[in-house]
Amino acid sequence: MRLSTRHILSINDLTKKDVLTILQTASSFKEISERPIKKVPTLRGRTVINCFFEDSTRTRLSFELAEKRLSADSSNIGKSGSAMAGKGETLLDTVRNIEAMRPDILVIRHSVAGAPAQAAEATNAHVINAGDGMHEHPTQALLDLMTINEAKGRIKGLKVGIVGDILHSRVARSDMLLFRKMGMELFVGGPPTLIPFGVEEAFGVTVCHDIGEVLPKLDVLMLLRVQRERQGEQFFPSGREYARYFGITDEKLKGAREDLIIMHPGPVNRGIELSAAVADGPRSVILDQVTCGVAVRMAVLYLLLGDTHGGE
Amino acid sequence: MASYFITGGRVIDPASKTDAKLSVLIEDGKVSQLTQSRKAPEGAVVIDASGCIVSPGFIDMHVHLRDPGQEYKEDIESGTRAAAAGGFTTICCMPNTEPAIDCASVAQYVIDRAREKGACNVLPIGAITRGLAGEAMSDIGDLAGAGACAISDDGKPVMNAGVMRRAMEYAKAFGLPIIAHSEDRNLAGVGVMNEGLVSTELGLNGIPAVAEEAMIARDIMLAELTGSHLHVAHASTMGSVELISHAKRRGISVTAEATPHHLTLTDEAVSDFDPNTKVNPPLRTEADRTALIKALADGTIDAIATDHAPHNIVDKEMGFENAAFGISGLETMLPLMLALVNEKKITLKRMIEALTSAPAKILNLKGKGTLKAGSDADVTIFDPASSWTVQADRFISRGHNTPFDGLRVTGKIKWTIVGGRIAYSS
Numbered sequence: 001m002r003l004s005t006r007h008i009l010s011i012n013d014l015t016k017k018d019v020l021t022i023l024q025t026a027s028s029f030k031e032i033s034e035r036p037i038k039k040v041p042t043l044r045g046r047t048v049i050n051c052f053f054e055d056s057t058r059t060r061l062s063f064e065l066a067e068k069r070l071s072a073d074s075s076n077i078g079k080s081g082s083a084m085a086g087k088g089e090t091l092l093d094t095v096r097n098i099e100a101m102r103p104d105i106l107v108i109r110h111s112v113a114g115a116p117a118q119a120a121e122a123t124n125a126h127v128i129n130a131g132d133g134m135h136e137h138p139t140q141a142l143l144d145l146m147t148i149n150e151a152k153g154r155i156k157g158l159k160v161g162i163v164g165d166i167l168h169s170r171v172a173r174s175d176m177l178l179f180r181k182m183g184m185e186l187f188v189g190g191p192p193t194l195i196p197f198g199v200e201e202a203f204g205v206t207v208c209h210d211i212g213e214v215l216p217k218l219d220v221l222m223l224l225r226v227q228r229e230r231q232g233e234q235f236f237p238s239g240r241e242y243a244r245y246f247g248i249t250d251e252k253l254k255g256a257r258e259d260l261i262i263m264h265p266g267p268v269n270r271g272i273e274l275s276a277a278v279a280d281g282p283r284s285v286i287l288d289q290v291t292c293g294v295a296v297r298m299a300v301l302y303l304l305l306g307d308t309h310g311g312e
Numbered sequence: 313m314a315s316y317f318i319t320g321g322r323v324i325d326p327a328s329k330t331d332a333k334l335s336v337l338i339e340d341g342k343v344s345q346l347t348q349s350r351k352a353p354e355g356a357v358v359i360d361a362s363g364c365i366v367s368p369g370f371i372d373m374h375v376h377l378r379d380p381g382q383e384y385k386e387d388i389e390s391g392t393r394a395a396a397a398g399g400f401t402t403i404c405c406m407p408n409t410e411p412a413i414d415c416a417s418v419a420q421y422v423i424d425r426a427r428e429k430g431a432c433n434v435l436p437i438g439a440i441t442r443g444l445a446g447e448a449m450s451d452i453g454d455l456a457g458a459g460a461c462a463i464s465d466d467g468k469p470v471m472n473a474g475v476m477r478r479a480m481e482y483a484k485a486f487g488l489p490i491i492a493h494s495e496d497r498n499l500a501g502v503g504v505m506n507e508g509l510v511s512t513e514l515g516l517n518g519i520p521a522v523a524e525e526a527m528i529a530r531d532i533m534l535a536e537l538t539g540s541h542l543h544v545a546h547a548s549t550m551g552s553v554e555l556i557s558h559a560k561r562r563g564i565s566v567t568a569e570a571t572p573h574h575l576t577l578t579d580e581a582v583s584d585f586d587p588n589t590k591v592n593p594p595l596r597t598e599a600d601r602t603a604l605i606k607a608l609a610d611g612t613i614d615a616i617a618t619d620h621a622p623h624n625i626v627d628k629e630m631g632f633e634n635a636a637f638g639i640s641g642l643e644t645m646l647p648l649m650l651a652l653v654n655e656k657k658i659t660l661k662r663m664i665e666a667l668t669s670a671p672a673k674i675l676n677l678k679g680k681g682t683l684k685a686g687s688d689a690d691v692t693i694f695d696p697a698s699s700w701t702v703q704a705d706r707f708i709s710r711g712h713n714t715p716f717d718g719l720r721v722t723g724k725i726k727w728t729i730v731g732g733r734i735a736y737s738s
Contacts, residue, residue, distance in 0.1 A: 090629035112631030113515050114585025133633060134515030173515050196512040197520075203513075231502045 001025070002306045007127040009117045010136050011177035019182060023146055025299035026292065032069055033294055043072035046104045046305055051077045051094075051119075052130070054111040058266055058290065059130050059140070063107050066297035072104075091115055092122050099123040104305060108132070113170075126304040134168050140265055141174035143296040145182065147289045148220055151261050156183040163189040163211050163246065164224030164273050165235075167196045171265045172224060176203040187214045190246055193235040194226070211246075216255045222263040223248055223273045239272045249275040253283070261285045313732055315339045317352035321361025321693060325368055326665035327672075327682035336366060338689040341732035345685055361693050364726055365660070368668040368683050369401025369432075369690030372642065373675060374466070374491075374545055374569060374617035377403075377434070380421060381410025386622040386710045388422065391642075392430040394620075394709035396736035398642040399725040401690035402433040402680055403620075407444065408467040414439035414450035419458040431735045432728070433690070435461040435675070437491060440479045446470050449479050456486035461675045464491035466545055467592075469527055471497055476531065480540035489541040489567075489674060492531045494552070495593065499523035504633050506579040506594040514582065516633065519594050525551040532559040535566055543674055544568040546619050548593040550603035557612045567674045569617040570604050572648040573639050573715070577601075581715055587628040587635035588715045591621070608666060609658045614674060616666040618645050622711020640711030644702055646694060647721030653696075654722065660696075689732035698724035 001021055005013040014022075032040055048067045052060050060076070067074040077098075091110070098106065103125045108116040113133030120127040131137040149155055160179055166172045166188050179186055180203065188199060189211035200207055208214050215221070226246075228236055236242050253260070262274070262283045270276045279286060319335040323346065330346070337345040337356065352358045372395065378386040386394075395403045405422060407413030413422060419436045426434035438455030442448045444465045452463060463483055469492070470476040480490050500523040505511050507518025528544055532555060535542035544556060547568045559566045573591060578598050581589045589595060607613040621638025628635045649667075652658050672681025679688045702719045704712040728736040 090626060091631055092629045110631065112633045114633075115631045117585050118631060134517070136515065168515075170515055173513075197507050197518060198509045198512050202509045233501055 001303060003303045007120045008138050008300055008304070009120060009127060009129045011138050011141055011174050011181065016181060019142070019145070019178065022142055022296065022299050022303060023149060025303060026146055026295040029298040029302070030292070030295040032298070033291070038069050039071060040069065041071045042302060043067070043070040043305060046072045047102070048072045048074040048105045048107060048301065049077065049098055049103045050074060050107045051098070052109045053079055053115070054109050054131070055079060056109050056131070058293070059109065062290070062293040063130060063297050066294050066301060069294070070298055070301060072301065091118060095119040095122040099125065105301060128300060128304070131170055134170050134173070136174045137170040138174050139293070139297055139300060140171050141178040142300070143289055143293040144175055144222070144263060144265070145178055146292040146296055147263065147285050148261070150288065150292070151285055152219060157185070158219040159185045159187070159217055160220040160222065161187045161189060161211055161214060161218045162222045162224065163248070165194045165226045166190060166199060166224070167194045168230060169224050175222065176205055180204050187211070187218070191236050191242070212252065212255070215253070216257065218256065218260055220261050220263060221248065224265065225267060225269055226273055243272050247273055247275065248278055250277050250281070253278065263289060265289070313340060315353070315356040316359055316729065316732070317356040318359045318361050318366055318691065318693065319350050319352065321364040321366040323366045323683065324661060324664050325683040326661050327368070327669035328684045330683070331661060336683060336691065338691070338729065338732050341689050343683050343685055343687050343689050346683060359693070359727060361726070363697065364693050364695050367664045367692045367694070368681050369692050369728070369730065370399045370667040371402045371671040371677070371681060372400045372618050372620065373404045373615060373671045375403040375405050375620045375642065376408065376622065376638070377405040378622060379409065379425065380418070385624050385627070388425045388434065389429040390708065390710050391620070391622070392426065392432045392434060394642045394707065396431040396728045396730065397708050397725060399646050399692040399694060399728055400432055400642065401692060401728060401730045401735070402435065402677070404435045404437050404461055404675065406437055406464060406466040407439040412439045412444050413437070413455070413460070414442050414444070416451060416454035416458040419455050419460050423459050432730045435459065437461060437466070438463045440465045440470055440490065441475060444468050446472055446475060449475070449482060452479070452483055452488065453486055456488055460488065461677070462489045462491050462543065464493065464545065466491060466493045469493050469495045469497060473530060473534065477534050477538060480534055480538040480542070484538065484540050487676065489543045491543045491545050492527070493545050494524050494527035494531060496523045496526045499526060504590060505582050506596050508579055508597055510579040510582055514585070516582070521549040521551055521596065521600070524549055524593055525555060528552050528555050532564060532566055536564045539565070541565045541567070546571050546574065546593055546617070547604065547613060548574045548596050549600045553603045553607040553612055557607070560612065567614045568612070569615040570608055570613045571617060571619045572641060572645045575601065575604055575608065575652060576648050577715060585632045586715060587632050588639065588713045590632060590635050590637055591639050592637035605652060605657045609662060614666065615670040616645070616649060616663070617671070618642055620709070622709050623713045624710070625712065628713050638713065639715065640707060640709050640713045642709055643707050644714060644716050644721070646725060647723040648716070650696055650723035651721070689729060691729040692725065693727040694723060694725050696723050698722065700724055
């Protein structure tokens with residue numbers, strides 16, 4: 001099995017068939033993480049470099065564990081230790097240097113949109129975008145889809161609400177692309193200051209500033225982390241107001257379907273976009289998302305390198 | 313000084329309403345005669361312009377030469393040689409140098425250096441405010457005295473409307489137009505491209521059209537209040553065109569320019585994060601582009617100016633968001649604009665006018681922008697049918713930052729004559 005693409009820079013790189021292959025592979029890999037000895041030799045002798053030019057805890061750990069559980073040799077480049085931050089080396093120079101050491105896969109997280117795409121042109125390795133600026137975070141969307149599939153047993157036709165900072169969210173962009181590609185119906189909400197220009201046309205979603213209007217018909221509700229201020233610009237008056245008008249509480253969920261699931265890519269601002277009771281409540285699949293994350297990343301690493309294992 | 317007899321070409325000089333097969337005689341740095349004769353006077357060197365258009369030398373009223381201070385991006389010698397290769401005989405350089413052209417001595421440096429090393433005429437544009445800081449007025453009178461042709465804080469807006477008003481009033485005493493970089497910094501925010509569907513898709517911060525339009529509206533009102541001449545640099549939106557058109561109809565002294573890249577590309581070009589498509593104002597939508605072309609055709613947009621903004625590769629390799637704004641435009645202008653002519657969007661005459669007599673009129677340049685007998689012997693000769701491929705690494709400019717690299721284009725500069733001397737020949 002192989003994917004139709006060399007790199008995973010955007011959800012747009014994947015066909016529907018690729019997505020289904022990833023989900024299928026991920027669910028078979030999920031079991032490895034449940035074993036006492038959590039390791040298979042599948043990617044033995046393969047080199048993966050995790051280039052996290054922007055801080056990350058969850059995603060980085062998730063990729064690292066995925067690599068280790070498949071027996072790949074993995075190394076990490078961080079923000080503080082890299083020449084990028086300190087010595088003014090350009091992104092392309094950094095990538096050219098890494099390339100000279102012959103890696104098989106580069107996993108790139110960068111604060112600049114398009115950085116992984118730019119890097120992909122300077123390397124023969126496969127590139128996985130682990131989040132670039134406000135652009136995309138494709139493996140997050142894939143793990144979200146896997147979580148939904150596991151919870152609901154189906155994908156097509158599901159109604160999904162995404163509420164919060166759509167404007168600055170790479171997760172939202174990848175989710176919107178992926179969920180639409182897989183035939184789901186999408187509603188996005190939150191304060192109008194955080195809804196990007198033309199999002200309906202650009203992504204084929206419906207905007208509703210009062211998510212309560214569509215809540216009763218939703219199967220999935222995803223909340224996104226919000227920040228009052230970004231780069232000196234203010235998007236809502238206070239966390240208190242946000243929580244009151246846009247935050248999700250048990251009270252607001254009264255009209256929701258019995259089987260509505262609550263998702264959040266983390267880290268959660270408890271008491272702002274989501275009350276603690278909802279985050280920890282029975283509807284929440286937030287930690288299932290994290291578990292699926294490792295499996296999905298194992299799947300994409302494996303599928304990008306194909307099933308012809310190095311050295312075997 | 314050699315005399316030249318340019319013969320066999322089609323002479324188009326919009327200023328004198330000339331469009332005919334004529335020969336041009338150049339003597340002592342001046343155009344001495346336009347004649348039907350194809351016989352060269354004795355001693356004159358013949359330039360065979362068969363199949364070519366003979367035009368007054370192109371004037372680019374918006375160029376960044378980066379000299380003094382950022383010579384690693386460009387200097388006066390490389391920039392003027394690139395200009396000559398692009399068909400320009402006169403260029404006006406913006407004052408956002410280090411130090412800024414905000415006093416007579418820096419203006420004098422540019423003029424002296426251009427005289428010594430320049431391949432074409434260079435007219436400095438002085439700063440509106442000291443250090444382009446938007447606060448205190450620069451030495452506007454001294455700058456005019458030293459030879460500045462206009463004032464501008466280009467690259468930055470003058471955000472304080474009170475400062476802009478006083479500078480506009482004051483500049484009137486010296487007959488200098490004010491060239492406005494129209495951008496409300498608060499509305500533009502941290503934007504790096506046009507705010508639209510493409511920015512939403514790419515997750516890049518947008519610069520809304522209103523950031524430009526709100527400032528143009530303000531400056532038009534200030535031009536009306538002060539009676540000063542406002543020239544709008546690099547207009548890029550449909551709304552800007554409407555504001556300028558409305559102001560002109562009301563008799564306010566407003567002129568405007570558009571760049572080849574805004575007339576040719578849209579924000580769709582940003583889709584693969586090519587840092588060479590990052591420019592300020594940003595590439596806009598197809599509706600904006602169409603409105604700009606129409607405005608250029610009908611004269612609402614007076615002039616074509618490149619906003620040549622050369623950058624070193626290191627300024628563009630840090631990813632789209634961190635990349636510097638700007639396109640190296642001198643060497644690709646002609647074929648890009650000829651493409652509009654070939655698509656019948658503008659006439660050849662209008663294109664030449666927007667590159668010659670229009671900027672000469674805006675900047676009040678005597679003896680330039682025309683081939684009338686007695687004017688300066690600044691002549692551009694180009695073959696409108698010759699095809700070539702844009703190769704950024706072959707640019708004469710130190711700035712190889714072009715989104716047109718690899719593009720097959722039509723229209724080639726054959727000779728650029730500056731003050732009666734051949735500054736470039738292909």
